[in-house]
Amino acid sequence: MRTLSRRAGLAAVLALSLLGVVACSKDSDTGSSDEKITLNVGLFGDFGFQPLYEEFKKTHPNVEIKERIADFGAHHQNLAAHLATNSGAADIEAVELAYISQFTSQPGKFHNLLDQGAGSMESQWLPWKWQQGLSTDKKSLIGLGTDVGGMAMCYRTDLFAKAGLPTERDKVSALWPTWQEYVNVGKTYQSKAGKGAYFFEASGNMFRAMVEQGQTGVYDNSDKIIVGENPDVKKAWDLTVDAIKAGESAKLAAWTPEWTAAFGKGTFATIVCPAWMTAYIEGNAKDAAGKWDVATVPGGSGNMGGSHLVLPKQGKHPKEAYELIKFLTSSESQAAVFKKTGNFPSLPKLYDDPSITGFSKAYFNNAPIGKIFSDAAKAVQPQHMGPKTGDVMTAIGQGLGRIEQGQQQPDAAWTQVLSDVAKLQ
Amino acid sequence: MRARFYRFDQATSPYLYILPFFVLFGIFGLYPLGYTAWVSLHDWSLLSDEHPFVGLKNYGELLADPYFWNALRNTISIMLLSTVPQLIFAILLANMLNRKIRLQTLFRLGMLLPNVTSVVAVAVIFSQLFGRDFGLINWILETLGLGRIDWQAGTASSHIAIAVMIIWRWTGYNTLIFLAAMQAVPKDLYEAATLDGATPMQQLRRITLPMIRPTLIFTVIISTIYGMQIFAEPQVFAGSNAGALSGGNARQFQTLTLYLVENGFSKGFEFGYASAVAWVMFLIIIVFALINFVLVRRVRSAS
Numbered sequence: 001m002r003t004l005s006r007r008a009g010l011a012a013v014l015a016l017s018l019l020g021v022v023a024c025s026k027d028s029d030t031g032s033s034d035e036k037i038t039l040n041v042g043l044f045g046d047f048g049f050q051p052l053y054e055e056f057k058k059t060h061p062n063v064e065i066k067e068r069i070a071d072f073g074a075h076h077q078n079l080a081a082h083l084a085t086n087s088g089a090a091d092i093e094a095v096e097l098a099y100i101s102q103f104t105s106q107p108g109k110f111h112n113l114l115d116q117g118a119g120s121m122e123s124q125w126l127p128w129k130w131q132q133g134l135s136t137d138k139k140s141l142i143g144l145g146t147d148v149g150g151m152a153m154c155y156r157t158d159l160f161a162k163a164g165l166p167t168e169r170d171k172v173s174a175l176w177p178t179w180q181e182y183v184n185v186g187k188t189y190q191s192k193a194g195k196g197a198y199f200f201e202a203s204g205n206m207f208r209a210m211v212e213q214g215q216t217g218v219y220d221n222s223d224k225i226i227v228g229e230n231p232d233v234k235k236a237w238d239l240t241v242d243a244i245k246a247g248e249s250a251k252l253a254a255w256t257p258e259w260t261a262a263f264g265k266g267t268f269a270t271i272v273c274p275a276w277m278t279a280y281i282e283g284n285a286k287d288a289a290g291k292w293d294v295a296t297v298p299g300g301s302g303n304m305g306g307s308h309l310v311l312p313k314q315g316k317h318p319k320e321a322y323e324l325i326k327f328l329t330s331s332e333s334q335a336a337v338f339k340k341t342g343n344f345p346s347l348p349k350l351y352d353d354p355s356i357t358g359f360s361k362a363y364f365n366n367a368p369i370g371k372i373f374s375d376a377a378k379a380v381q382p383q384h385m386g387p388k389t390g391d392v393m394t395a396i397g398q399g400l401g402r403i404e405q406g407q408q409q410p411d412a413a414w415t416q417v418l419s420d421v422a423k424l425q
Numbered sequence: 426m427r428a429r430f431y432r433f434d435q436a437t438s439p440y441l442y443i444l445p446f447f448v449l450f451g452i453f454g455l456y457p458l459g460y461t462a463w464v465s466l467h468d469w470s471l472l473s474d475e476h477p478f479v480g481l482k483n484y485g486e487l488l489a490d491p492y493f494w495n496a497l498r499n500t501i502s503i504m505l506l507s508t509v510p511q512l513i514f515a516i517l518l519a520n521m522l523n524r525k526i527r528l529q530t531l532f533r534l535g536m537l538l539p540n541v542t543s544v545v546a547v548a549v550i551f552s553q554l555f556g557r558d559f560g561l562i563n564w565i566l567e568t569l570g571l572g573r574i575d576w577q578a579g580t581a582s583s584h585i586a587i588a589v590m591i592i593w594r595w596t597g598y599n600t601l602i603f604l605a606a607m608q609a610v611p612k613d614l615y616e617a618a619t620l621d622g623a624t625p626m627q628q629l630r631r632i633t634l635p636m637i638r639p640t641l642i643f644t645v646i647i648s649t650i651y652g653m654q655i656f657a658e659p660q661v662f663a664g665s666n667a668g669a670l671s672g673g674n675a676r677q678f679q680t681l682t683l684y685l686v687e688n689g690f691s692k693g694f695e696f697g698y699a700s701a702v703a704w705v706m707f708l709i710i711i712v713f714a715l716i717n718f719v720l721v722r723r724v725r726s727a728s
Contacts, residue, residue: 073669077691084471084694106472256664257552261559391692401674405578408675424692 037317038064039324042090044075046279047146047307048341049328056327063320072096072255076390083109083312091315092325094307095143098390100132101223103142103310105387107135110142111311111318118144118322124331128382129346133308143308144329147343149274150376151209151297151304153182154281157365158291159269163192169367172295179210179239182298186248189269198250201268203240203404204397205254209272210236211393212383213302218393218421219386227392227421234414237396241410244403251404253397260284272297274304275344275373282342282363294367301379306346344373351378388424395420458707461700469697476697483701493702495676496684497709499584503659503680504652506588507595512644514596519603520629533604536597547594548661555586555662577662583678590658595651599644606640607633642721646714653710656682681706 041049046069053065068090070078076099082088083106095103103110113133118141122130129145153176157167165185166172176182186199193199200206211217214232219225227233243249250268252259262268263284271277273294281292309325311318327333334345335356342361350356351374359370386392399417402408408416465483469476487493522532539547554561555576563573576586610633618628634641659678663669670687672679679687681702689699 080694081471081690253664258556258558258664261556265559267558398671398674405575405674407578407677 034062036062036064037320038066039092039317039321040090041065041067041324042075042079042093043067043069044072044094044096045069046341047094048337048343051340052328052333052336056324060320060323063324065324079103079312082314086314089312089314091311091317091321093310093312094146095310096307096390097132097149097303097305097385098393100143100308101385101389102387104133104135107137107140107142109313110140111313111315111322112140112142113144113311113322114139114141116318116322118326121326124347124349126346126348126377126380128303128380129306131382132385133310143310144325145346146307146309146329146334147276147337148346148377148380149276149303149305150344150373150378150380151213151302152273152275152369152372152376153270153295153297154273154277154292154364155270155295156266156268156288156291157293159193159197159266160189163189163197163269165189167293169293169295169365172293176298179206179236179298183239183243183246183248186243186270187246190247193269196267198268199243199248200270200272201250201252201259201262202254203244203249203251203400204393205272206243206249207236207240207396207400208393209297209302209304210239210299212304213299214383215381217383217385218389218396219384221384223386225386225388225392225421225425227396228418237400237414240400241403244400249404251401253401264288266291272304274306275338275342275369275376276305278342278361278364278369282361289363290365292363293365294369294372296372297376301376301381303377303380303382338370342369344377346377348378350374391424392421395424461703464697465700465704467697469695469700471694471696479697483698484705486698487701487705492676492679493684496672496679496681499580499672499676499678500653500655500680503584503587503591503655503678504649506584507591507655508645508648508652510588511592511596512599512641512648514592515599515603515644516629516634518596518600519607520633522600522604523607533601536600538597539594540598542594544594544657545661547590548658551586551590551593551658552662552664555589577673578677580675580677583659583662583673587655587658587662587678590662591652591655595648599648602640602644603637606637610636638721642717645721646717649713649717650710653706653713654682655680656686659683681709 043049049067053067057063057065075094076096079089079093079095080099080102083103121144125145126148129148130141133141133143133145135142153173155172160167160172165188166175175185189199190197211233214230214236216226216230216232218227218230218233220230250262252262252268261284263281264287266285266288271281273281278294281288285292309328311321311325315321329346331345331347331350334343334347335350335353337343338345338356339359345351345356356370357374358368360366360368396417399408399413399420402413402416403410466478466480467476468479468482518536522529522536526532553559555563557563557573557575557577560576562576567573574582576582614632614636615628618632623631659672659680660669660683662678663672670679670683670691672683685699685702685706688695688702
């Protein structure tokens, strides 16, 4: 009896280990158009697509859509990893401007939208937005543009009033034609606002805005990193350091919980405000309705951020996925998204559409944000972005952070920034 | 025939029983280890299709990189700050739970609660507690008139914050292991000691600790290995911005695993370099385990 049970046990163990080997071979199916398919959409943050999915399903009853949302940083890191390992990417992925060049430099990893006939739609987009989705050799298009981030400056009217500054948006815009004047206004603000009040939230954002307004930024047109060579970058750095030293920065790092909480507490008075930022302000400071307003950004216009929707080659349903992104980036969809979330369309046809230009939001003291962001988007001079723009900006942002946190003097921080970005080349 | 089969069964069955573990270990442990070593000798970027052999170049670059040494220092500092208090607390708690107290089972089960909580949830909550502007701890410090601390900004303060997360999570786990060992200590030893007039503290030092030494060694080694691989706590502590993997603006709390992931999964996907980091970490952990082993053997032969 004993040996019997032992043998039975042995057989069971062997059977189990065999089972383990067999149980992992199941092929995914490729289906016809009637078959139920699921499209995964990978995003960072809420793009306001939910109602649009429902509408899309009306014309495509066989398509199921699943959205997965990750943090900004993690989203792009994961996407790059999923592309490199050829598994795990969603059918549709959002890519932010800072990372788009990294992906257009490897077009083989994506379905070429020109093969699907996207070429005929080129004239609908802002020319530079379209260009950003093209591969280096211009032979393939990896993504369609969703929004652009024409810049404005959002400010708290109540805090401005307390500090004795004008609150009316045209007068506020007139305070800061240049960034130098913006920093000077900040000094006035700091002298009157008292303890625990700051002029802006994060020095990295201010720096990024200045650099992205220039003709060239951290890369030249041949994809060489020119942080050390471009005088505009150093000028922006010096001015930002000046503002930090004047105590204008709340020393927050964007996208951290402290940063999010600070909106609600109203610890800072201004924030560089690309169209998509309005959604974060509204979401993070629900009870500050009517206190925020929107003025023009110092230094002329520029573009900060904005995204594309791309189709990784791993996706098994390129046809349906293409139809979905075409729908999500159509003028009706982009207009609807703007009104819901604030993400501003990349289709110039809408910039003269009265439903956009006449759009205002009670939250922002009825500021005509449709008009403000239309004007900003029209005035944008495109800038070339290299493959690692996101990483370069992060390295510089950390350098400014080291100065803010008192870990380094500005000169040492700049030296370290230069050696950090040299490793990225 | 039957007898022969029986002997064969006797001789081989034990090996077959343990075989599944070793097969799995071979597939998921040994093979990746060897493959990682192979990858570490190449310029293996995930973004390119060619992976030229470069010999020990990755290791050379690694040892010359000040950020690597910084990460190693941070890791050891956080490991010591978390392991030492954690084991001391665990011994004291286990000693208390080893007595006859009310609601014994409740307390013993409660010990394990922090450990079954998701590490990310723990890190998220503690990051909020240690927040600079709106954190509970700074609020208490300020109420006491001690002033705020920017926990993330400083090297020591950030290490302490991370160590607290680890201590909170692992003290209960170690307590239960110690408790199990303490219950195996013969009770008459304590009775005799009590008759001789030994205080509870003396009993702990002279009876309990020597008797549970093998368990102590085990926990020290396990905590050390865990401590060398700390990842989730500092990563979540840094927040969800794009630079989270560098562990603060000045890399003041970047651990070795963060350094590994930063090189492997963010900057250019240098898998060759990241594999070299992994191997160096592996060797460092072995060295630490050996040091532990030798130290503990010394202690044992001395007593």
